[in-house]
Amino acid sequence: MPLKPVFDKAPLTMLTSQPLRAGQARVNLPALTRLYAQVENRREPLLLEGTFRLACLVKADAMQSPAVTAIREAAAAQREDGSFALTIEDSVYVLRAVWALYEAEAKKEDLTVLLRWFQWAAKLWDDIAADEYVRAFPADLLELLEKVYRITGIPAMLKLARTLSASTMNWSGVLTATPIQTPVSKAVSAEELDAGLKKENGDLEGYYTRLALTTNAAALADGARAALARGWLNGSATEMNAAKTGWEKISRYHGAICGGLTANPMLAGGNPSTGIFNDTLGAWAEAFVCAGMGAHAVWAWDELERLVFNALPACVEETRVQLVQRVNSLVAQETQQGSFALTLGRLARGYALAIQSAVTAWVDGFAVNMLIPGKYAVCDNKIVLTIDAQGERYAIKMHMKNDQKAFFHMRLPAWASSSEILVNGAPTAEYRLVDGCIGIERVWHDGDEIVAVLEQPVMRHSSAYHQATYLTRGPQVLALSADGDWAYALCGNGKVTESGVTASFAPIAWKKGNNAPVDVPVLPELTGDIRALPLTPYADTPVRIALFPQGDKA
Secondary structure, three states: OOOOOOOOOOOOOOOOEEEOOOOOEEEOOHHHHHHHHHHOOOOOHHHHHHHHHHHHHHOOOHHHOHHHHHHHHHHHOOOOOOOOOOOHHHHHHHHHHHHHHHHHHOOHHHHHHHHHHHHHHHHOHHHHHOOHHHHHOOHHHHHHHHHHHHHHOOHHHHHHHHHHHHHOOOHHHHHHHOOOOOOHHHOOOHHHHHHHHHHHOOOOOOHHHHHHHHOOHHHHHHHHHHHHHHHHHHOOHHHHHHHHHHHHHHHHHHEOOOOOEOOOOOOOOOOOOOOEEHHHHHHHHHHHHHHHOOOOOHHHHHHHHHHHHHHHHHOEOOOOEEOEEOOOEOOOOOEEOOOOHHHHHHHHHHHHHHHHOOEEEEOOEEEEOOOOOEEEEEOOOOEEEEEEEEOOEEEEEEEOOOOEEEEEEEEOOOOOOOEEEEEOOEEOOOOEEEOOEEEEEEEEOOOOEEEEEEOOOEEEEEOOOOOOEEEEEOOEEEEEEOOOOOOEEEEEEEEEEOOEEEEEEEEEOOOEEOOEEOOOOOOOOEOOOOEEEEEEEHHHOOOEEOOEOEOOOO
């Protein structure tokens, strides 16, 4: 059976684009390689899909990786009736990993594993839909059903998806209607919440259960995916826009400048010293990828790019993965080695899917959503793109055996103050600009090259938190090393010098506590002269200040 999207398969909503399949993208990103090294030999169901997708991105012989062996062994344990001797949650994780293998090789035996499980599940669907994990977090299973349907067109897949959609938590209502402003911990203590959760025993209609879910940053990300999956099923604009509506509302009060949300699990405002649980980063990366598949989704790629260039690489150290990262921190971040499956599993899956989706397939061509250096196979593997970055110059070169007519679509990053597009070395007027994206439709030849020259000035931004401010250059947030003196207010914009980026700072009185600065002072008094200090990329500065008070001369 050919593995290609069935774009015209009614009645599922047609997506603007589809992610590349596992094995169609290869990159050389140090953080991704470090993360793969930490999960390569893990066999927990939650880690299987992400580990395999990472292997496809960073290894030339991905099909020989331990992840493939682990997935094959898990699939071989399928019972005669199609079930697994696992919880429903772990069974879904195994099935998603098997689907990733099917993406890479299109082997009928992998698709058969999926179909046999769904055939078994259909007989017990009411019980499965009532499972606590499935009811609260239906996205994993809904997405899998829709993927299998898009390939096979089997009506039973669509029927199961509709039944599941109707019986699980209404996340679009949560994302669009729930007021999420003040820290929940100020209204409900942790002790009261724990007691309430035990009493309600997983009842999704219970006050404390809903409170715990609707204020959990990772759960909200999974809810955004569930709303999108339901929207693709029923065509509801409300469902398909819920992710954007919810993100705009939540991030306004709880967003982290490096991407993701602060203070999981109980949203506690945008305090840069509170921290981000890093499993949340993987969860939101997946949510942005899903949102990016629809129309008018430039916002999702903007947010995903912020994660990919800042928070995601920052949480993967040489031999450890951080549990929590702080935007402002005076010590190295808290890490865990080896056993923290939730953080590793969500990071591996989300990070891999984010990079795999830097380029996506269109019905009549392909889209470059993020300019991440690497190789990408598009147009049913008839064209291989290589993306290379040298400063402000991004080159996209095409390799093919035969000429191909295709629509080239590229998102122009919001951080580019100006842009110039060259085709084979010459300026071109062929492209059209729509919703912040360029499009060129033509017959492409082997060796054709598109170059985007994107100006990357240092830009200053305002934060909703305590009138604080931060600096970026291109997609990267800039940080001040906190290894020495750190109590400074930002007193102007940054500038690019021969040795790097500097900005004007002045010392202030700024207290610290729990190895981090306390609340960012609002318009503090300067206690010394203004001086130029060097800045470095957020992800390369583990002990850092990245969200600054405004100096009175800012």
